[in-house]
Amino acid sequence: MSGRPWTKEEDRALLDGAGVFSINWFRKKAGPTDTYPTAPNRSRGAIYRRAERILGKGGLTRGTSTLLQASVDTGYAREQILRAQRACNQKWKRLSPRGPYLITFEQLDEMIGWLLQDYWCKTLRLYGCVNCGDSDRPSRGKGLCPRCYFKTRRVSRSFRVPWCRGALINLVQELDETRAEVRVIRDHLERGWGLTEDQIKALKAI
Ligand SMILES: [Zn+2]
Numbered sequence: 786m787s788g789r790p791w792t793k794e795e796d797r798a799l800l801d802g803a804g805v806f807s808i809n810w811f812r813k814k815a816g817p818t819d820t821y822p823t824a825p826n827r828s829r830g831a832i833y834r835r836a837e838r839i840l841g842k843g844g845l846t847r848g849t850s851t852l853l854q855a856s857v858d859t860g861y862a863r864e865q866i867l868r869a870q871r872a873c874n875q876k877w878k879r880l881s882p883r884g885p886y887l888i889t890f891e892q893l894d895e896m897i898g899w900l901l902q903d904y905w906c907k908t909l910r911l912y913g914c915v916n917c918g919d920s921d922r923p924s925r926g927k928g929l930c931p932r933c934y935f936k937t938r939r940v941s942r943s944f945r946v947p948w949c950r951g952a953l954i955n956l957v958q959e960l961d962e963t964r965a966e967v968r969v970i971r972d973h974l975e976r977g978w979g980l981t982e983d984q985i986k987a988l989k990a991i
Pocket of ligand 1: 914915917918919929930931932933934
C-alpha cells in the first residue's frame with residue numbers, strides 16, 4: 786500500500802462518484818497529484834478499501850443494485866428488467882468491464898414505473914406468455930404467444946383434453962380440488978389464461 790495520504794479531492798471523487806463511475810474512472814481521479822507528482826496510480830484494492838472507509842458498507846457500489854439484487858428486491862424477472870432498461874434507454878455502469886451492473890436506485894425507480902404499466906397482454910395483465918414466458922411477439926390469445934397457442938392446441942388435441950375454455954371449466958369442476966395441480970389449473974382458467982403444456986398433460990393424467 787502506498788504511504789501517500791488521500792487528498793480531499795480524491796475523497797470527494799469517491800463520495801460524488803460512488804455508484805455512478807467505473808473503477809478506471811476512480812483510478813484516473815486518484816492519480817499522481819501536484820504534491821506527489823511521481824506517485825504511482827493507486828491500486829484497485831487501495832481504492833476499494835478507501836471507499837469502504839469513507840462511504841461505509843457497500844463502498845463504491847453504494848446506492849446501486851446489481852441486476853440480481855434488483856430482481857430479488859422488485860420481484861420482476863431479469864428479462865423484464867432488461868426489457869425495461871431498453872424501453873427507458875438506460876445505460877448501466879459497471880465497476881469493471883466484466884463486473885456486475887450497478888443500477889442506481891433512480892434507474893430502478895424509473896424502470897419499476899415503466900414495468901407497472903407495461904403489460905405484454907393488457908387485457909389479461911400478463912408480462913409474458915403463460916406457457917413459455919416470451920414477450921417478443923404479441924399475444925395470440927388466452928395469454929399465449931403465437932407459437933404456444935398453436936402448440937398447446939395441438940397437445941390438447943393429441944391428449945384428448947378440451948381446448949375450449951367452457952369445456953375445460955366443466956371438466957375441472959368435477960376434479961378433486963384438494964389437489965394442488967387442480968387448483969392451479971382452475972386459477973389459470975378463471976383468469977382467462979390458456980393452459981400450459983404441462984397442465985394439459987397433468988389433466989390427462991388426473
Ligand atoms: Zn409462448
